[in-house]
Amino acid sequence: MAKVEVLCCGQVPFRNNPKTMMTQPSKIPHVLSVAGSDSGAGAGIQADLKACASRHVYCSTVITAVTAQNTVGVQGVHILHEHFVAQQLNSVLSDMHVDVVKTGMLPSLGIVKVLCQNLRKFPVKALVVDPVMISTSGDVLAGSSVLAGFREELLPMADIVTPNLKEASVLLGDVPLKSVSDMRAAAKLIHDLGPRNVLVKGGDLPNSLDAIDVFFNGEEFYELCSSRVNTRNTHGTGCTLASCIAAELAKGSSMLSAVKTAKQFIKAALDYSKDLVIGNGAQGPFDHFLALKNVNQSAYRQNRFNPDTLLLYAVTDSTMNRKWGRSIAEAVKAAVEGGATIVQLREKDIETRDFLDVAKVCLKICRSHRVPLLINDRIDVTLACDADGVHIGQSDMPASLARTLLGPEKIIGVSCKTPEQAEQAWVDGADYIGCGGVYPTNTKANRTIGLDGLKDVCQVSKLPVVAIGGIGLSNARAIMEIGVPNLKGVAVVSALFDRECVLTETKNLLAVIS
Numbered sequence: 001m002a003k004v005e006v007l008c009c010g011q012v013p014f015r016n017n018p019k020t021m022m023t024q025p026s027k028i029p030h031v032l033s034v035a036g037s038d039s040g041a042g043a044g045i046q047a048d049l050k051a052c053a054s055r056h057v058y059c060s061t062v063i064t065a066v067t068a069q070n071t072v073g074v075q076g077v078h079i080l081h082e083h084f085v086a087q088q089l090n091s092v093l094s095d096m097h098v099d100v101v102k103t104g105m106l107p108s109l110g111i112v113k114v115l116c117q118n119l120r121k122f123p124v125k126a127l128v129v130d131p132v133m134i135s136t137s138g139d140v141l142a143g144s145s146v147l148a149g150f151r152e153e154l155l156p157m158a159d160i161v162t163p164n165l166k167e168a169s170v171l172l173g174d175v176p177l178k179s180v181s182d183m184r185a186a187a188k189l190i191h192d193l194g195p196r197n198v199l200v201k202g203g204d205l206p207n208s209l210d211a212i213d214v215f216f217n218g219e220e221f222y223e224l225c226s227s228r229v230n231t232r233n234t235h236g237t238g239c240t241l242a243s244c245i246a247a248e249l250a251k252g253s254s255m256l257s258a259v260k261t262a263k264q265f266i267k268a269a270l271d272y273s274k275d276l277v278i279g280n281g282a283q284g285p286f287d288h289f290l291a292l293k294n295v296n297q298s299a300y301r302q303n304r305f306n307p308d309t310l311l312l313y314a315v316t317d318s319t320m321n322r323k324w325g326r327s328i329a330e331a332v333k334a335a336v337e338g339g340a341t342i343v344q345l346r347e348k349d350i351e352t353r354d355f356l357d358v359a360k361v362c363l364k365i366c367r368s369h370r371v372p373l374l375i376n377d378r379i380d381v382t383l384a385c386d387a388d389g390v391h392i393g394q395s396d397m398p399a400s401l402a403r404t405l406l407g408p409e410k411i412i413g414v415s416c417k418t419p420e421q422a423e424q425a426w427v428d429g430a431d432y433i434g435c436g437g438v439y440p441t442n443t444k445a446n447r448t449i450g451l452d453g454l455k456d457v458c459q460v461s462k463l464p465v466v467a468i469g470g471i472g473l474s475n476a477r478a479i480m481e482i483g484v485p486n487l488k489g490v491a492v493v494s495a496l497f498d499r500e501c502v503l504t505e506t507k508n509l510l511a512v513i514s
């Protein structure tokens, strides 16, 4: 198929426009959503806000109706007066620089008309029309009088219109749409009504394993396929898709690439959210930020980091475990069963893919014992497997940057030898300090600081401290008894993993320090 690049309204994208960049260096892409409120927050204005936020685009809102709605259906609709909709439009458009307007529920002809008037008065880069007429639960959200307004005024102004099968059928006077070739014919007929581009969404197409959408730009057809996600959580996909297209256009994408990105985003969000349970009805919302599931899976992480978990910190070493003929996962399992209170995967000679696979397995083991699992050095692996946190050293990524990348929930530990480094770790947003090497060790070439150095760091540190380096059964108690309250435990490698029985060694060490 021939490649098309349609720039919305024929303008140069902001990203590539030096003039815009020079005069408005901090301008952020802006979508105005003109739509109804969904109290269940799966669709409508709420979905639009979340979609734009997750695409890093600012979203202002003009509310056309307030619906009482949940996962069961629509229990009530309160349509706002067109004058008040006009007032909201004027407030936003007269003050803010809006790049793209996206429309959703437009429940009266009067509202369609005031919208078109304002779009003529305040031209924008692109208009995305999601012709919301029937909710996913089957409730009618815009009557037949609105249809005339769509056909005669709004669609001719639109850069893209995104009907699903039912909406496309209604727009064309109830023609049946049962196949991809029907969708192509519908896209062409809707294009004849005036919009520059048409996306007919085939999510409801019967007997289709894939979700096939037909995109038509007036010249060429594109069939955009993605595998169907088997989930009840599809409420709000139409609003989200249209908002996502609007967001990408606001950033400067071409129409086709905005549509493709939006479709990929929906697929990823549906995949991610397929097992979410929100509400008791037939159709649930999905998670635009791809974050809720992790909160559910690791309920204990909802509490902030607990420094007491530093008591017996097991730090892995695959060379040692290989020597004793066991896998990293077997070693971790034995350590947590023996009573390790926190685990760090410290794997220096492993391919990224293998590291990720091992981390996932170890995460399951640790989660089943409610023991946090941290990754040594690798922010990417931490994020990719959603581990509980990372441990970094003085020559790794700065802790402040790690915090920015990992967000507020992940645990960050930083290696420190001096009070100054400890102070900096606190400023940078670390959760604990790994202090050492306290004693000489064969595990790592490392300058030792002794008990005095450990005390110096603990005394100034505002963060909890775990001691590391040359610690084992013979000296662990002495370390725990140095008499500084923020020394919370010992971190050990060889004392657990360079031994025949990890479980027994862990139990014995725990008994000594508890």
Ligand SMILES: Cc1ncc(COP(=O)(O)OP(=O)(O)O)c(N)n1
Pocket (backbone or CB within 6 Å): 313, 315, 344, 346, 376, 377, 391, 392, 393, 394, 396, 413, 414, 415, 433, 434, 435, 444, 466, 468, 491
């Ligand atoms: C708990 C804990 N403390 C210190 C270290 C050492 O980390 P780092 O300085 O990054 O050195 P490497 O572990 O990367 O060799 C640690 N891993 N854990």
Ligand SMILES: Cc1ncsc1CCOP(=O)(O)O
Pocket (backbone or CB within 6 Å): 436, 437, 438, 440, 441, 442, 443, 444, 446, 468, 469, 470, 471, 491, 492, 493, 494, 495
């Ligand atoms: C990673 C690290 N950082 C300072 S010392 C050390 C190694 C600790 O290993 P061991 O517990 O075997 O002495």
